[in-house]
Structure formats: C-alpha cells, structure tokens
Amino acid sequence: MEDNSLNMQNGGQMGPQGGSVGNNKQNDEINPKSQYSIPGILHFIQHEWARFELERSQWEVDRAELQARIAFLQGERKGQENLKNDLVRRIKMLEYALKQERAKFHKLKYGTELQQGDMKPPVIDESSESQLDSDQSFVSVSNSTWKQGRQLLRQYLQEIGYTDRIIDVRSTRVRALLGLNNNNADQEDNQNGGGLNANESNKRASETQGRRTPAKKAQPSSLAEAMMLDTEAAVMANLEFLSNTDVDMDDDDDMNDDADIEPGDEIEDDVKMGKKDKMDNDLGLGDDVDAIALEVFNELNRLSEAEKKQDIKTEQGKRAIGINDEDNVDSSLGLGELAQLTVNNDAESTYDIASSKEAFRKTWNAKYTLRSHFDAVRALAFHPTEPVLITASEDHTLKLWNLQKTVPAKKSASLDVEPLYTFRSHTGPVLCLAISGTGEHCYSGGLDGIINCWNVPNSNIDPYDLYEPDILNANLHGHSDAVWGLAVLNSKQYLLSCSADKTVKLWAPHAKQQLLSTYVSEQDGIPSSVDFVRDEPNRIVASYFSLNCVIFDTETGKPVARLESTAADGVNSTARQINKIVCHPTLPLTITAHEDRHIRFWDNHTGKMVHSMVAHLDAVTSLAVDPNGLYLLSGSHDCSIRLWHLDNKTCVQEITAHRKKFDESILDVAFHPSRPYIASAGADGLAKVFV
C-alpha cells in the first residue's frame, strides 16, 4: 500500500489528463501525453481502488460514529422514556389519590351509601392499582426499569468512549426536565403560599436563590469540631453512619436514580438539588393528598433554610469552622456525586454509594394518625422494642397504641389506629411521660402533681377487656405542684421528675424507699425540664426559669456545673424560656429547646454554649435525639417538626404535622429506640407516627 499510495498520487494527477499505455513512471514524468499502457491503466485502477477504499473506510468511521451517536440518542431516549413513564405513573398515582379524596369527600357529603359507587371509578388500570397496594412493589418495579435503562446507557457510553460530554448533555437535559420544573414549582408555591408567612417565605426564597453557594459554605461548625474530636473519629463516625443506614434505605432506592442524574459540576447546588428531586419523588410516593400538600408546604419552608444558616453563621461570629469537619462533610457528599458520575464504574458500587448517600436523607412520611384523645396530646413515648407507643393527654388519660393493629378500613397513606388501653387515674391534664427500658412500666406526671407508675398491659389485649386495677402500680406522691418533666435511667431503674413546686426529684419507683433525693436551685427558680446526663450516669441536668441549666451529682446532691445563658437586654425570660432539655446519648453534650425559636448546644464539661441556631419559626417545644446520636428531632409551635443532622446541624427534613389550638401546636416528639419510627404529639389532640 505504501508504494501504491505514492503511485496513486502521481496517477491521480496524471490520470485524468490521459491514460497512458505502455509507459513506466519515468515516462509519465517526462512525457505527460504519453500513450496508455497496461501497467499505467492497472496502476490507475489500482490507485482509484485505493482511493475508494480510503473513502470507504472514512465513511465507515463516519458511519460508526453516527451509529454510536444514534445508539447514544436511543439510549438517552430510552432513559427519558423510563423517566417519562415514571413520571406518568406518578401523575396517575396523584390522580388516583385525588380521585380517592374526591370520593371520600363525596362520600362524606352525601352519606355512606354512595361509597361503593364512588370508589369504583377512580380504580385505574391494574398496574397502578397494584402499585398502590404496596409501596414496596411499586418501588421495585420502577427501580428495575431504571436499572435496565441505566445499564443500557452505560453500555452505549462505553462503546463510544467519550463520556464527559455525554454526561453534560444528559444531565442538562434531565435537569431541563426536572430542574426547570422544580423552579417553576417553587415559584408557583411561593405565589400560592398564602397564609401566615407567605411574604416572609417569598423574600427568603429569593434571597436563598441568590445565596445558594454561600449558604452551603455557611454550614455551621460541626458537633464533632465543637467537641474537639479529632478527624479520625469524625471520619469513622461518618463511615459507620454510611454503612449502618444502608439497611433501612431500601425503600428509597428509586430516589437514588433520580438523584444520580445530577450534574457533577455544580457541587454547591447538589445539596439543594438533591433535596428537591427527592421532594418531587415524595410527591409521587405519597398517595395521600394531604401528605402531598404538606410536602409542598414543607418544600416552601425549606427554601428558608439556607437563609437561616446564614444567620447562624453570623451569629457564630468568629468561631472557626473546623477544616477537618468541613472536609468530612464535603468528601462524603463529594464522593457520592463523583461515584455517580463515573460511568465506567462497576454498577454495584455506584448503587451502593448512591443509596448510602440517600441514607443521609431518608425521607419520613406520615403513616399513622392516632386519634382518640379529646384534647391536646402533651407527651408520647415509644416502647423500647415493639411497634407500640403511649400518649399522654390533657384529657386526663394516657392511651396505649399498637401500630400493628390498624383499622383496616380505608385505602390511604395514613392509617388509623385505635387505642388498646386507656389509663385513667390522673385528675387533671397529663403533662409528661416516660417508659422504662424493658417496656414493662410507664410513668406519667400530671397537673395534679402526682406521678403514676403503670404496668404496661400486653400489646395484644382486647381494648374492651375487664378492668384490672393492678395496671396502676403505684403513685409517687411528693410534688406539690404540676409535674412537667420525667426521665428514666434504665441501668438503675431510676426515675427523674421536675415540678412547678421548684424541685427536681430522683425516684426508685419499684423500691421500698421510692424517693431518693430532692434537688433545688434556689437562685434559678422553677425547673422546666430534666434529663439524665447519659454519658455520666450519676449526673442529672435540669433547665430552669432562670434560663440556666444545672448539672447535679446525684450522689452528693450538689451542683457540679452550670450552663449559663447570657442575659439579653429587653427580653423577658418567658420569651426565651427553655422548654426542653435533652442529653446526647454518648457525648458530653446537652441540647436545649427555647421559646425564642432557638436550639442551643452546651458542653457539659466547660458549661459553655458551643452552638446556637434559629431552628423554627416559633417556639421550639420538644427535642429527641435518635438512639445512635446522629439525628436530632425538634417540634415547634410553628406546627412543624424538623429533623437535624447533628454533625453539621443542617435540617434534613421538615414536616408540617399538627394544627394549632390557641397558640400551641406541637408538644412532643420522639424516636423509636429500635425501629424506624418517629412521632409527634399535638395540641390538636392527635399523635402522628412517621416511617
């Protein structure tokens, strides 16, 4: 071919001028008009053939490229179609939910008889019907189609070899589909978001958009940093967290795929984007229109998050942000993003990392509504192991609920549960509640100043069994005014109480000598809340009307540390009062919920405040730390509960959960000690459980 190609050039130039016969090369040069010769013709033919071959091979290359392009486009189309199908399915589900709601409404309006007639029309095709039957099946279906589509795409991409540009194309398209819609939705929400804080939200939303990048940077210094933990520990915690939470995240898998498509070059936005995508998914997953409305509202509220973080940052002032911790946060998030973008990666690892990243953001959805109290639910507590909880209400009663005994009546995302047992003994509102570590006993404190110790009935009893007086195990008399706070120490079967009579009392409720000791801090007045210092079992901490907290040694009865608030000018103490105090399960950290919308964090050793943040739009009333010490749950009179990541103090989720009675809304929140349940108790007489 080498020779030929040389000849070809000559021939190519000469050939057209006249075919020469019987001439050799030299002749060609000397004598352009020489005769045609066989070798010359052969040569020309040879040369022409070679030329065609070259062109053909070029076309081959072009064709291959175009085919690859087609393949890519087809793959993309397939992906888009999957996405479209997914969205269509979700729309159908929404339509179905709407139809259900309409049917429900109709039914309520015109009486039960119409139920059957009305319930039939909304039943769409079997596929969506079966999806509604079980979230699980729906998830797996969409997940497998997604996986197929992605697999296909990945193959095509590997064939072609160029990945980056495609990812860009792909991600911009998908963003055009998802991202733009999101923005529109946001704007609409803002415009429609009438009611109490529409203007505020609007303002915040616009500010947030302007400040997205700084908002991310403004993540407050982490707990670990504040506690002077070294990097390794923090990293370990992160890793542990990633691997642990993996397990519960199965049902969120379909969200990963959406989140996957996020562009990699906008890491600052990812946090936001991810959340938004997720919110969209939630819309699809919740079959309950109420829940959806709440979610939309939540999303609206979420927009104000970033701005709040700004506030926190400025409030933090000069407090340095630990470089290590920021790295932790970024690397964990960043790794997730990168892993998703590396298309050539093994599929499994991509999914794993993606799902653990999603674990960071498990979305809780309302599942059970506990309605049976006649007045505000003041407190609730979960059984340590069973899906059982107890609620305490201003209607003078406590009620026992088994979440596995639901009313099988209606097809709805939110299930009704009927109480199994009603505890009656208090002669006034029941204000606080605690369950022992074995789940055998529960303790309730009331406005009547009495603490009742109950034997918790079996969680499978018949609600209309005969009365057994021994369910009431004992009364602890000793307080002379309302009992507002209770906490249990499982290792010793101790009970701690605080009362408006200014005292904190330590009890051994099942011992002969029940009252162990009484703690008073004259200078601080009435205690509002108490807890055991979890990492030092012979310490207790109480919050007082003075806005200070005092840590007592239970053995000596002496205060060993004070967590002191600096007085603010012109603000009375009621407006800043501490509504709830909880201790971290493993760290020397105390967390307080304040009437002035703040959550504050304290170092038990130094007594110094290590962090303070505006956490809600109204008074924060309740706090709960998850058993692993990673999340904080807060409830507020702003009608919402918020879930916080303790490490970086960012809000992971907000749920509007209860309505107001007078100026109160949410009065208590709780984590289940061993199962994925959270719950909220409201002034509207309801308790809600989220899964």
Added chain:
Amino acid sequence: MSKMKMADGSTILRRNRPGTKAKDFCRWPDEPFEEMDSTLAVQQYIQQLIRRDPNNIDLILKMPESQDEGVWKYEHLRQFCMELNGLAVRLQGECHPETCTQMTATEQWIFLCAAHKTPKECPAIDYTRHTLDGAACLLNSNKYFPSRVSIKESSVAKLGSVCRRVYRIFSHAYFHHRSIFDEFETETCLCKRFTQFVTKYNLMSKDNLIVPILEEENTPGESEA
C-alpha cells in the same frame, strides 16, 4: 393567630409552658370567639367559657351566631366525654365489679355494654370505661367525624346514642355512689350541664333523664307544679 397586642406592645401567647403552676394553667386573657381562627375554635371557646365559670351553664350552651349547630353539639359532647373521665377515675376507687356487677341506675333497667361485638352485661365500672373508650373512638373516627369544622347530618345523628350511653354513668353514680356524684357535681356542674344540653338540643327523651337534677335546682324558685 390568636395573638393579642397588649398595651405595652408585647403579644399575648396563650400557652402552657413547661413549669407553669397548676393554678396558672390556661389562665390567660379570654379571646373573643370571632378572633379565633383555628380549626379548633369551637373547642377553645367552650373550654374558655367553662374555665371562666362552670356554673354559668346558659352562657356555656349559648351558641354563637352563625355557628354550625352540628359542630357545636359535637364539640360539646367531646367536652362532656372528656370531663366524664374525671367521674370515671373517682368511680374506679369505689365501684368494683364485685359490688356493682351490672350497669344499673334504678332497678328498672340493666344496661348492656354496646362496646362489644354482641352487647354484654359488663360490670358497672367496665361499662363506664368501655362506653367512654367507645365514645372516644367514635367521636374521633375518621369515618364519621373527619373534620371538626363541618359535620354531615348522618354523623350528627350518632350523637344522640352517645349521649344516652354516657348519661348512664351519671345515673349509676347518682344512684349507687352518691357521695362521689355530689362531690364531682359540686366541682364541675357536669351532670346539670349535660342534662340542659341534651334537653336543649333534643338529644335524649325526658323519660330517660332520671337524675333529678334540674328539679332540685328549680324547686326553690318555682312553685311546685
């Protein structure tokens, strides 16, 4: 929101914050019914009236203008059932299954407990508990009472049977545990309020109102007819 600006510019927040003394519980300035914008306004209003003066039954039962009557009756009945818990707690200490084996008032009737699949002859204390628990379930049922701002007629019709059943708790206490009844009635005026309520809204027939509570009150004023 039910906030009220005070003269000094601070806002009244009607809250029972942790640490509030029992005597200060719910002790906040009244809020006019028209200014209550909560979905629980009727409950708030009724409780506010009761706290102000439980003896002023006429005022407590006086329905605000343009109020939906179904909701008004429903919220009152919720409040009755809630306050009846107080009577049930007192009865628990004295009304034992051994002594009060059946739910009776006068000897005329034995009441069967309707909380069970087939009505049962529950002892009085269990009848009391089951009836209150059943009422709590019914009045909070998502099926019959999904909303607290509007109630369909077919559900309003259920209120009468709840009234009839819970009234038997009053009558049992009155005829069998008189000291408990009197003590409770002095404190709350609950039976009197209940009797006036069911009479006013025609929820029970007069024949069934066997606790002679209104007559007692009326005797001194009116000439005995």
